Amino acid sequence: MLLYASRQPYRNLLICSLGNPGHKYAKSRHSLGHILLDFLVADHHRQLERVHSPSLDGDLTEGISSLNTDLLSQRIALFKPCTYMNVSGMAIVNAWKWSQKKYGQSSRLVILHDELSLPVGKLKMKVGGSSKGHNGLKSIATYIAPDQFTKCGIGIGRPDSRSPEVVADYVLRNIPPSDMTVIMDQVYPQLWQILAKLEKGT
Numbered sequence: 001m002l003l004y005a006s007r008q009p010y011r012n013l014l015i016c017s018l019g020n021p022g023h024k025y026a027k028s029r030h031s032l033g034h035i036l037l038d039f040l041v042a043d044h045h046r047q048l049e050r051v052h053s054p055s056l057d058g059d060l061t062e063g064i065s066s067l068n069t070d071l072l073s074q075r076i077a078l079f080k081p082c083t084y085m086n087v088s089g090m091a092i093v094n095a096w097k098w099s100q101k102k103y104g105q106s107s108r109l110v111i112l113h114d115e116l117s118l119p120v121g122k123l124k125m126k127v128g129g130s131s132k133g134h135n136g137l138k139s140i141a142t143y144i145a146p147d148q149f150t151k152c153g154i155g156i157g158r159p160d161s162r163s164p165e166v167v168a169d170y171v172l173r174n175i176p177p178s179d180m181t182v183i184m185d186q187v188y189p190q191l192w193q194i195l196a197k198l199e200k201g202t
Contacts, residue, residue, distance in 0.1 A: 011199055012106045013065070014099040015040065016079045016092050018113040018136035020172075029156040030171040032183070033112035033136075034080055036154065039188060040195075041078050048078070053098060057091040058082045060098070067196040074199060075103065089139030096144070108198060109149040112191075113137060114171065118155025121182045123190045126151045152194060154187055 019031030027035070041048065047064035058081035065076035077099055081091035092111070099107040113136055118124055128147035131137035137151065156179075159170040175183070 011071075011108075011201055012075055012077075012099070012103040013067075013108050013110055013195065013199055014077045014079060014096055015110045015112065015195065016081070016095060018085055018088060018111060018134075019080075020085050021082050025172065027174040028172050029114055029175050030085060032114040032154050032156060032175065035175075036112055036183075036188065036191060037078055037080055039184075044076065044078070051077075051098070055094050056098065057094065060095055062102070065199060067192065067199050071199065076199070077102070086135035086139055088136050089141070089143045092140055093143045109144070110152060110195065110198060111137070111140065111149055112152050112154065114156045115153030116156060116158045116167070116171070118153060118157075120155050120157045120179045121186045122155040123187050123194070124153045124155075125194050126153070150198060152191060154183065154191070 015037065017033035017037035019025065019034030020028065025031050041061055044063065044066050047066065048061040049063055051060040051062050053060070056079075058079055060077060060079045062075065062077040065071065065074040067076065068074065079092070079095040081088045083091050096107065096109050099109070113134060115124065117132060127150050131141055131146075140149065156171065156175070159166050161167070
């Protein structure tokens with residue numbers, strides 16, 4: 001059964017990331033959503049507290065947002081599932097249920113994920129549309145209507161070959177340091193601006 005959110009403007013963000021658990025995949029292209037969420041958590045660390053709940057299959061922190069300096073008491077929640085990418089949907093649904101209980105219907109769900117169709121250094125925000133074969137987005141869409149959450153796709157580029165084996169190997173390899181520099185210099189500031197606008201309901 002798909003879950004639907006109210007269509008009113010939101011300001012309370014639940015930001016979730018997609019990736020794979022464990023040290024082996026921590027720096028991989030496919031875990032770029034997790035990597036950027038970690039930076040968001042670090043930049044909010046003084047205002048966040050860990051949320052403990054038996055229903056949560058992952059790490060959830062919640063507290064005062066730093067996205068907009070003029071919203072001094074605005075709340076934010078950030079969630080990293082500890083499940084594998086292709087079965088992350090239920091964990092994110094449970095985090096979203098927590099968010100809706102905490103904030104009422106003022107919760108807006110945002111998903112950070114890697115995007116093969118974008119070059120390194122590019123970011124695209126989208127609501128609805130196809131998952132383009134991304135197994136994490138497919139899993140979420142099993143439970144939540146695609147037009148009810150905001151996708152922030154972060155470009156990782158694409159290998160020359162479209163062979164599934166080559167693509168799988170590519171996304172599971174570590175992000176090259178040169179690519180990570182571009183992502184932090186160009187993409188992370190863009191992501192912050194996008195999240196700040198979403199927080200204001202724009």
